[in-house]
Amino acid sequence: MSEIKLLFEYADTYKDNKNYIESKKIDIRSFIPDNLLRKNIPRIPRLSELQVVRHYTNLSRLNMSIDGNFYPLGSCTMKYNPKVNDKCALDANFINLHPLQKDEDCQGTLQIFHELQGYLSGISGMDETSLQPLAGAHSELTGLLIVKAYYKDGKENKRNVVLIPDSAHGTNPATCTMCGFKVREIKTNERGCINLEDLKNKLSDEVACLMITNPNTLGIFEENIVEITSMLHKVGSLVYMDGANMNALIGIVRPGDFGVDLMHFNLHKTFTTPHGGGGPGAGAICVKKLLAQYLPVPHIELKQNKYVRNYNYPRSVGSISYFYGNTGNIIRGYVYIRSIGKEGLKRVAQMAVLNANYLLYKFRKLFLVPYKRRCMHEFVVSAKNIKAQYHVSTLDIVKRLLDYGFHAPTIYFPLIVEEAMLIEPTETEDVRTLDSFVAAMEKIVNEAKTNPELLHEAPHSTPVGRLNEVKAARDPILRWVPS
Numbered sequence: 495m496s497e498i499k500l501l502f503e504y505a506d507t508y509k510d511n512k513n514y515i516e517s518k519k520i521d522i523r524s525f526i527p528d529n530l531l532r533k534n535i536p537r538i539p540r541l542s543e544l545q546v547v548r549h550y551t552n553l554s555r556l557n558m559s560i561d562g563n564f565y566p567l568g569s570c571t572m573k574y575n576p577k578v579n580d581k582c583a584l585d586a587n588f589i590n591l592h593p594l595q596k597d598e599d600c601q602g603t604l605q606i607f608h609e610l611q612g613y614l615s616g617i618s619g620m621d622e623t624s625l626q627p628l629a630g631a632h633s634e635l636t637g638l639l640i641v642k643a644y645y646k647d648g649k650e651n652k653r654n655v656v657l658i659p660d661s662a663h664g665t666n667p668a669t670c671t672m673c674g675f676k677v678r679e680i681k682t683n684e685r686g687c688i689n690l691e692d693l694k695n696k697l698s699d700e701v702a703c704l705m706i707t708n709p710n711t712l713g714i715f716e717e718n719i720v721e722i723t724s725m726l727h728k729v730g731s732l733v734y735m736d737g738a739n740m741n742a743l744i745g746i747v748r749p750g751d752f753g754v755d756l757m758h759f760n761l762h763k764t765f766t767t768p769h770g771g772g773g774p775g776a777g778a779i780c781v782k783k784l785l786a787q788y789l790p791v792p793h794i795e796l797k798q799n800k801y802v803r804n805y806n807y808p809r810s811v812g813s814i815s816y817f818y819g820n821t822g823n824i825i826r827g828y829v830y831i832r833s834i835g836k837e838g839l840k841r842v843a844q845m846a847v848l849n850a851n852y853l854l855y856k857f858r859k860l861f862l863v864p865y866k867r868r869c870m871h872e873f874v875v876s877a878k879n880i881k882a883q884y885h886v887s888t889l890d891i892v893k894r895l896l897d898y899g900f901h902a903p904t905i906y907f908p909l910i911v912e913e914a915m916l917i918e919p920t921e922t923e924d925v926r927t928l929d930s931f932v933a934a935m936e937k938i939v940n941e942a943k944t945n946p947e948l949l950h951e952a953p954h955s956t957p958v959g960r961l962n963e964v965k966a967a968r969d970p971i972l973r974w975v976p977s
């Protein structure tokens with residue numbers, strides 16, 4: 495941690511700027527056009543500190559959060575976010591830095607970017623990394639733009655198909671379509687992995703890449719991954735890996751070693767940034783050497799002992815966000831990796847997989863398990879049996895979980911499993927929490943038998959009851975008025 499502290503001391507430009515402005519007696523208003531200057535004092539409510547504290551504290555209690563509740567939302571990796579990450583990211587020397595500050599004024603921040611690029615290349619087994627994407631889906635977009643640029647350079651414009659397994663997250667096909675690729679779906683076999691026969695039949699010289707998630711969204715490691723990547727390479731296609739589920743692999747397996755050409759991390763999941771409700775995210779796109787020249791600019795590099803933003807990549811796909819990425823989240827990810835180290839990363843993956851298998855073992859007695867095998871960091875069960883017997887749906891079950899103080903798992907996803915619940919406990923939960931979650935599920939299944947109405951109307955103890963979810967999304971009421 496002492497090295498991190500040293501980096502902070504570099505980032506003292508804010509103080510210099512402030513002193514400069516004060517010493518020159520610069521009137522900031524002279525930089526603002528007259529028509530944009532305020533003519534009247536704004537109508538800002540006058541409140542005491544106590545009123546503000548109560549307002550936000552009460553608001554925060556209306557919701558479920560990782561700091562207050564177990565949050566097994568599959569595929570979202572809602573693990574504990576260490577507070578030291580926030581403490582570092584919110585240091586005044588970082589948050590007051592202007593994105594257009596000269597390279598020599600922000601060496602500490604650029605060093606963090608550069609080192610994190612290196613760590614992620616190492617963890618993924620890739621050669622180069624860019625931290626510019628602002629989310630997982632944004633990284634997918636960047637990755638497919640890179641794939642497109644690569645084939646355009648090689649004059650292989652015919653390659654306009656992307657193969658995607660039917661278990662994939664919805665952002666995968668959406669990204670392909672946005673980039674002008676055609677999507678061709680690959681079937682999942684009875685073991686929850688890619689159907690090799692189907693993949694073989696769909697390979698052609700039109701295929702640009704396979705977009706694969708590993709472990710996949712069923713929580714299963716693609717057991718034929720080496721064969722799969724070599725099948726793609728034999729026909730001149732690339733392999734893109736959606737790395738949203740890297741929490742199961744970090745420190746143990748490197749996608750670059752099993753043939754992946756480019757992949758992304760969701761920094762906000764695997765490397766602990768508080769996320770949810772649409773943000774704030776951070777992605778990282780990692781590529782093998784053959785694709786490095788297409789990465790977004792600027793690329794952060796170390797040249798003659800100076801960290802620089804290098805824009806000199808004529809074949810780059812360009813800038814894909816305003817500046818250099820979500821700096822606050824990049825600092826959080828960096829601090830997390832530096833705090834737990836190489837062995838810590840490995841232990842994260844081991845514990846995440848252990849916790850998920852513990853819950854899967856317990857849930858076998860309550861629900862149907864579509865793929866009867868060991869899982870990775872998450873697993874899928876189906877409440878089809880409960881629905882058939884007691885007319886209680888997966889939605890009813892998870893709404894009732896809220897009454898017992900647990901956030902719901904992901905439901906009705908992956909789409910290939912009926913009445914699905916995708917459960918990801920993460921490594922940061924202890925066995926007592928897991929056992930109390932199992933006990934709540936046992937009670938709910940019992941209630942389904944004895945009092946199904948209770949579940950149809952759940953939740954009963956939350957600030958608002960069951961919402962009209964379509965109306966809530968289309969016509970949200972965002973203003974909270976104290977009662």
Ligand SMILES: Cc1ncc(COP(=O)(O)O)c(C=O)c1O
Pocket residue numbers: 569570629630631632663665666707711736738739760775
């Ligand atoms: C497997 C998978 N891919 C892609 C995404 C999209 O990531 P993001 O929400 O960061 O855009 C998610 C998000 O939940 C995911 O679980």
